[in-house]
Amino acid sequence: MASILDQPLRALLSPDQVGKLGPEGEAVVVRLAQMAASVALTMGKTEILCALSASTPASFLSVLAERLAGANAPTLDALEALRGRIALAEAVERTGGLWRADEAQRELGVSRATLQSWRDSGRVLAPPLGDGSFGYPIVQFVRPATDLEPPRPHPHVAAILAAAGSALQAPELFQVLAAPQATLADAEGRMRTGFEAMHAGDGELVAGMIAHLATPADAGAPPMEESRSSPVYARAF
């Protein structure tokens, strides 16, 4: 049987892809191929089958990245950060993608200053991306009935962001809203994501769920320094 690797790389790509790739793009393809080969060499057959059965690019990347990180023994922080970025990428993919700032300005028909104002005032949810910029998940916007008007942030996004306060960072909040939740089940008992419930008219319920998650159960407790010391702890053991 002829090996796939006996074929030129060009044969593995679509003509459309080949036509659009510039020299830098080609370098990325080669670099990825080299990286994929180094990862594949460290994987057992089961792991390879697991990677190949990934249904989305993000989940495929997740398998490879975990393996790559494990093989290169990164710091715990680096590994956790990598997992976080992958989890965020998977949630973004599931919900229909995101706009980078320039795309958001174009799609929404607003200036950079307006977009920044929406982000700073809590009108849109904008998780930071790995390069320091912000992403704008498309699922939070309402598409107008006609093409004459641009999409706008769903009116309940602001209330949801206000309910979260500082208790959830933007990537955490986005993933909570992108995950099916039992507390948001519809009349038939089907779990819905926060975004699904919001677009179905249950934005108040979603904000209530986030407030429930974010509100400390001991908000009325006195400060630590006013509390009495507890010498009995040491005596108990």
Next chain:
Amino acid sequence: MPISHGPLAGLPAGYARVASATSLERGHSPGLAPHWFGPAIGTVGGNRFDLPTPRAATDPGVCYLAERLLGALHERVFRGVHQPSVSRTTLSAHHAITPVATVRDLVLIDLVAGISVHGLQLHDITALPNVHPAAPLRYPATQGMAGAWASTNAASGFPVPGGRVDGILYVSRFGANEACLALWDIAAPALGWGTPQPLGSHPGLVAACNAIGVVVVP
């Protein structure tokens, strides 16, 4: 947790005993007293065994504890909401964990093995919170019982030695294997408190989160 139930603990069915020198975990806000029995006077609590009416000065306060870190995470952090990832930074900013030890046996209403004894059904314990902003109570069934239990305790009317119990033993409705305690302030002298630590740097955090499929990020 060294727990014995009903007759095996020398108690009637529906009551449980937690042995002295049992270690527990208390989740609380950083900088706030861990050994606080809430809610504040004059407010309605939003936790599962808080009274359904504004707390009066004569009403007992409640302090919630868990057998393990995972129980504290379920009850304090996740609260029935699926959170795919948690940030250590966020956790440390908003949550702390303090170890607790019992210095005498605790006698508790047993909602693990004796739910029906107390007029409740399993669904009352496991139902998800009502999170709608317009809902008068998040936990109608269990909060509805809290007032009656407090009155019975005040009257020393429970069928246990002395007629009073220290609180309630229950299973987290968010994690079926996690035993938790809601203690009334009658139990305050029975608790010894360790040193609080930020939840994000707890050594058991990753293992506990991994057990329920939650990714820990920096």
